[in-house]
Amino acid sequence: YEKGLIYQGTRITNWCPSCNTAISDIEVEHETEQGHLWHLRYEVEGEPGKYVEIATTRPETMFGDTGVAVHPDDERYKDLVGKTLILPIVGRRIPLFADEYVDKNFGTGAVKVTPAHDPNDFEMGQRHHLEEIKVIGNTGKMLEGAGKYAGMDRYECRKALVKELEETGVLVSVEEHEHSVGHCSRCHSTIEPLVSKQWFVKMESLAKPAIEAVKDGRIQFVPERFTKTYINWLENIRDWCISRQLWWGHRIPAWYCDDCGATSVSRTDLTECPHCHSKHIHQDEDVLDTWFSSGLWPFETFGWPDKTPELEQFYPTATLVTGYDIIFFWVARMVMMGLEFGKDIPFHHVFIHGLVRDSQGRKMSKSLGNGIDPVEVVEKYGADTLRFMLITGNTPGNDMRFYWERVESARNFANKIWNASRYMLMNLEGFDKSFKPEASDFTLADKWILSRYAKTAEGVTRSLDNFELGEAGRMIYEFIWNEFCDWYIELTKARLYDKENERAKNTA
Numbered sequence: 001y002e003k004g005l006i007y008q009g010t011r012i013t014n015w016c017p018s019c020n021t022a023i024s025d026i027e028v029e030h031e032t033e034q035g036h037l038w039h040l041r042y043e044v045e046g047e048p049g050k051y052v053e054i055a056t057t058r059p060e061t062m063f064g065d066t067g068v069a070v071h072p073d074d075e076r077y078k079d080l081v082g083k084t085l086i087l088p089i090v091g092r093r094i095p096l097f098a099d100e101y102v103d104k105n106f107g108t109g110a111v112k113v114t115p116a117h118d119p120n121d122f123e124m125g126q127r128h129h130l131e132e133i134k135v136i137g138n139t140g141k142m143l144e145g146a147g148k149y150a151g152m153d154r155y156e157c158r159k160a161l162v163k164e165l166e167e168t169g170v171l172v173s174v175e176e177h178e179h180s181v182g183h184c185s186r187c188h189s190t191i192e193p194l195v196s197k198q199w200f201v202k203m204e205s206l207a208k209p210a211i212e213a214v215k216d217g218r219i220q221f222v223p224e225r226f227t228k229t230y231i232n233w234l235e236n237i238r239d240w241c242i243s244r245q246l247w248w249g250h251r252i253p254a255w256y257c258d259d260c261g262a263t264s265v266s267r268t269d270l271t272e273c274p275h276c277h278s279k280h281i282h283q284d285e286d287v288l289d290t291w292f293s294s295g296l297w298p299f300e301t302f303g304w305p306d307k308t309p310e311l312e313q314f315y316p317t318a319t320l321v322t323g324y325d326i327i328f329f330w331v332a333r334m335v336m337m338g339l340e341f342g343k344d345i346p347f348h349h350v351f352i353h354g355l356v357r358d359s360q361g362r363k364m365s366k367s368l369g370n371g372i373d374p375v376e377v378v379e380k381y382g383a384d385t386l387r388f389m390l391i392t393g394n395t396p397g398n399d400m401r402f403y404w405e406r407v408e409s410a411r412n413f414a415n416k417i418w419n420a421s422r423y424m425l426m427n428l429e430g431f432d433k434s435f436k437p438e439a440s441d442f443t444l445a446d447k448w449i450l451s452r453y454a455k456t457a458e459g460v461t462r463s464l465d466n467f468e469l470g471e472a473g474r475m476i477y478e479f480i481w482n483e484f485c486d487w488y489i490e491l492t493k494a495r496l497y498d499k500e501n502e503r504a505k506n507t508a
Helices: 060-063 117-126 144-149 156-169 203-213 226-235 290-294 311-313 324-342 374-381 383-389 406-427 444-465 469-497 501-507
Strands: 007-014 021-023 028-044 051-054 067-068 084-086 093-098 110-113 169-182 193-200 219-224 254-255 262-263 280-283 317-323 347-353
Touching: 007 117, 028 060, 028 156, 051 110, 060 144, 060 156, 067 117, 093 280, 110 117, 117 324, 117 501, 144 156, 156 169, 156 347, 203 226, 203 324, 219 226, 317 469, 324 347, 374 383, 374 406, 383 406, 383 469, 406 469, 444 469
Parallel strands: 067 093, 219 347, 317 347
Antiparallel strands: 007 021, 007 193, 028 051, 028 084, 028 169, 067 110, 084 093, 254 262, 254 280
């Protein structure tokens, strides 16, 4: 805030009517849905019988229309630009204007503009100084501006309104239309774009250094293909809404004066207004976006903003291990915050792993009831079994499917190691630790297993250096099960059980 990077403003935000809070762009999950495109007639003022036909996927927002836009090069509307239209049912006089945002080939080429309920309409409204009329409330119900439909759910209003538009002759036609609809990543409710007063972070100056840090190789993604995902998002980033209307989180350190109306942001809690010294002040009830707080994690955990020995020793960190689903939520934010406040990159490598899905390839969720509680797996099979199962059989950045058969296979491997260990410990009784055999004392089997061990250690090290954990696990499995247990241990039994055999010492 002191650097001018955080500001408060009234803008379009993604609003979840169920969670009752604003959310950021990346917390919106877009899904393709089958909907409709309603064609409506807006009358040209003073020219009876002359209409402009618009097409909309959300007729219930028409109560908030404050304009109709066409492309400046669209010959169909050249003579109408600058004229006034009459909003059906409402009777409001609204301008028809030209804006290059409009797609001439979509619908009729004329679009209704509702600045309070659509981000693109909001931008057009800013450019053409249109009024913002909010007609859908925070809970998804229609507001007073919707007239007789006030208090109705937005979708109930849509049905009733379409019927009235049809009866009054405003509805020209309806066509099937497949389009992308935003849903809340938390509760999956349909997002409602709403104008509201929120706190934002300016992203342009923060994003540029974060892009350069990856382009010049200071930060490397594994697998490398996720570099493109990261850069594309940052190059097209918009200002980040960081205020949330939730009950928990870091409360925003802003105070409002009830007397002079001033807004004060402070590092310490205020008891009076710094401007007029009134005691009648109250703190903002909103909290910071969780990802805003956790973006500080790489350096804040080491005592920042104080210059601590831990911060100097461990920042920047070496490797971040995380899922591809939070590259935008967390990774990019940590890089931006680290460069701005930590004065260096927060980590050198970002190792991206996939998601653990069910045996059918579906994402685990409460609604599907297909989630696997790792604690239950640990209680039944052990933590080492679960860990080994998760790192084997997959490659960096790719999802993996959870099969109980794979858990049992990993459990059998753990048992194999346990039994091999017991066998070795049983045969170490009386072993002289100071005994050092010569090369000539080794049998062919001894030399073979030592060479295989060295080769395995080399391969595992190389795989770990390349973040190929699955390949490292596979090599360990092959060596211990197939070579050490199935072959070498069996070959040692004759020698170890022959107490008179001098070579038993070498084997032990």
